[in-house]
Amino acid sequence: MEKIAVFPGSFDPFTLGHKAIITRAIPMFDKIYIVVGINSQKDGFFPVEKRLKWIEKVFKNEKKVYVDSFTGLTIEYCRNIGAKYILRGLRTSADFEYERTIAQLNRYMAPELESVFLLTDPELTPITSTIVREIIRYGGDTSKFLPEEIDLTEN
Ligand code: ADP
Numbered sequence: 001m002e003k004i005a006v007f008p009g010s011f012d013p014f015t016l017g018h019k020a021i022i023t024r025a026i027p028m029f030d031k032i033y034i035v036v037g038i039n040s041q042k043d044g045f046f047p048v049e050k051r052l053k054w055i056e057k058v059f060k061n062e063k064k065v066y067v068d069s070f071t072g073l074t075i076e077y078c079r080n081i082g083a084k085y086i087l088r089g090l091r092t093s094a095d096f097e098y099e100r101t102i103a104q105l106n107r108y109m110a111p112e113l114e115s116v117f118l119l120t121d122p123e124l125t126p127i128t129s130t131i132v133r134e135i136i137r138y139g140g141d142t143s144k145f146l147p148e149e150i151d152l153t154e155n
Helices: 016-028 048-058 074-081 091-109 129-137
Strands: 003-009 032-039 065-070 087-089 113-121
Touching: 003 016, 003 074, 016 032, 016 087, 016 113, 032 048, 032 074, 032 091, 048 065, 074 091, 087 091
Parallel strands: 003 032, 003 087, 032 065, 087 113
Antiparallel strands: none
16 A cells, blocks of 8 residues: 655745655655645735745655645545655654644544654754744845745745
8 A cells, every 4th residue: 555644734935844854754655745734714924826836846856745735634634635644843842742732633533644753854953934934024045944946036
């Protein structure tokens, strides 16, 4: 059976930290779906279409990687596409506490799914989408934190 993983997140925007997790996970799975969660309650910083386009650009030569968006529960998305693994990255102990709650709740709701965590590379630990957005707000240079394929200024 194909090993299919879903990497859900806001990816607002997709950073080098996200990319590293996917790159390391590629040998572990047959297919990885990077899925941008759409929050009906609040707009993101970048439009979902742009976020999707950027991620597609980063992985355009990677046949195992698929890019999609969704609203609703991650477990439902996984069930719909036949994925058995939820992939997440861990940076800090704060991430761990947050991820632990979600992963344990997901297991209550969907015991057939496993959450798989990869620890971030040390040099990528401080990179967060929130910090990148903050730097953009104040006109700083974010290129060090983003995959080279992503140009935030393009239309
Ligand atoms: P969410 O809004 O669900 O937290 P994010 O887009 O912020 O989504 O992150 C998606 C996933 O990527 C999460 O598992 C998060 O921990 C992980 N992640 C974010 N930044 C990094 C990083 N620098 N290194 C490793 N994993 C990361």
